[in-house]
Amino acid sequence: MRATVVALIALLLAAPARASEERPTAAELESELVCPVCEATLDTSNAPVALRMKAFIRRRIAAGDTKSEIKAELVDQFGPAVLAEPPKKGFELIAWVLPLAGLALGAAAVGVLAWRWSRTRGSDDEPPDDSQEPLDPALERRLDDELARFEP
Amino acid sequence: MTGRIRLVGQVAAVGVVAALLGLLAWKLTQDESKVTSELHRGGSPVAPAFTLERLDGKGDLALESLRGKAIVLNFWASWCGPCKDETPLLQEGWKRWRGKDVVFVGVDVKDFRGDARDFLARYGVTYLNVYDGKGSTVGRYGVTGFPETYFVDAAGNVRYRIAGPVEDAAELDAGIERALAPA
Numbered sequence: 001m002r003a004t005v006v007a008l009i010a011l012l013l014a015a016p017a018r019a020s021e022e023r024p025t026a027a028e029l030e031s032e033l034v035c036p037v038c039e040a041t042l043d044t045s046n047a048p049v050a051l052r053m054k055a056f057i058r059r060r061i062a063a064g065d066t067k068s069e070i071k072a073e074l075v076d077q078f079g080p081a082v083l084a085e086p087p088k089k090g091f092e093l094i095a096w097v098l099p100l101a102g103l104a105l106g107a108a109a110v111g112v113l114a115w116r117w118s119r120t121r122g123s124d125d126e127p128p129d130d131s132q133e134p135l136d137p138a139l140e141r142r143l144d145d146e147l148a149r150f151e152p
Numbered sequence: 153m154t155g156r157i158r159l160v161g162q163v164a165a166v167g168v169v170a171a172l173l174g175l176l177a178w179k180l181t182q183d184e185s186k187v188t189s190e191l192h193r194g195g196s197p198v199a200p201a202f203t204l205e206r207l208d209g210k211g212d213l214a215l216e217s218l219r220g221k222a223i224v225l226n227f228w229a230s231w232c233g234p235c236k237d238e239t240p241l242l243q244e245g246w247k248r249w250r251g252k253d254v255v256f257v258g259v260d261v262k263d264f265r266g267d268a269r270d271f272l273a274r275y276g277v278t279y280l281n282v283y284d285g286k287g288s289t290v291g292r293y294g295v296t297g298f299p300e301t302y303f304v305d306a307a308g309n310v311r312y313r314i315a316g317p318v319e320d321a322a323e324l325d326a327g328i329e330r331a332l333a334p335a
Contacts, residue, residue, distance in 0.1 A: 079286030
């Protein structure tokens with residue numbers, strides 16, 4: 001039963017991704033591709049080469065190409081720099097790894113600081129040391145008087 | 153213990169900063185164009201080598217294979233407006249200089265191959281043209297816009313550059329004569 005539910009959820013999640021791959025829209029492709037001259041995504045660029053790329057995308061969609069095929073053709077013509085998301089290999093892998101490494105380092109630093117802080121707080125909560133010298137009787141009396149003033 | 157953690161943290165932070173600076177330096181040296189800066193200083197920098205696919209479908213062209221001739225190296229794209237005005241002038245120049253130890257080479261940059269071939273057919277271009285869709289030559293030559301023309305001498309050194317379209321035959325001829333003049 002549990003396996004069926006998991007499979008159903010996986011299917012539900014996979015369906016939109018598959019539809020996007022098999023029947024991409026011009027809008028989504030234009031947001032995922034970059035104009036090679038102005039280096040803005042196609043949906044925000046009106047550079048002449050961007051207009052040609054948009055026309056190409058529409059022609060390929062009408063011809064029934066998948067998203068991967070259209071992207072592969074544009075990468076073949078203009079190189080991987082037209083992809084808004086850098087590929088997960090080679091030098092471009094750094095763009096993916098560095099933010100994750102930064103997050104991991106930050107989380108580790110917060111963890112260490114929290115651990116140190118909790119240890120400091122722990123020592124503050126410890127019971128007072130009974131081995132301390134007793135207060136001066138005069139001072140103790142005065143302290144009792146002062147405290148008594150606050151009692152109802 | 154606290155001192156040790158702090159030391160490790162400081163070493164890690166310095167390491168990360170050094171690595172990022174190294175990456176930045178590497179990227180800058182990759183992108184740096186010495187061609188335009190040397191030309192501005194009056195020098196004759198070596199024309200960066202390239203091997204690119206010919207647009208006529210006859211294999212690749214290596215710039216080095218043209219050593220011994222003056223080269224008119226024109227960077228263009230089919231979507232570039234001023235390139236449309238300039239191309240007939242270059243084609244006329246090619247007809248005029250052909251057979252005089254001068255070759256014309258067009259480098260089509262950041263363009264569709266099909267659009268580039270249509271463009272060449274429309275303007276009746278007969279000189280060599282190569283395809284650089286990825287723009288791998290742009291940074292190395294210091295091309296700042298399209299069109300841009302470099303005049304390379306027989307030894308493979310850039311002698312002159314015209315940023316923007318070549319205005320007339322006289323300007324084109326002057327560039328070629330600089331490339332043909334003895335060093």
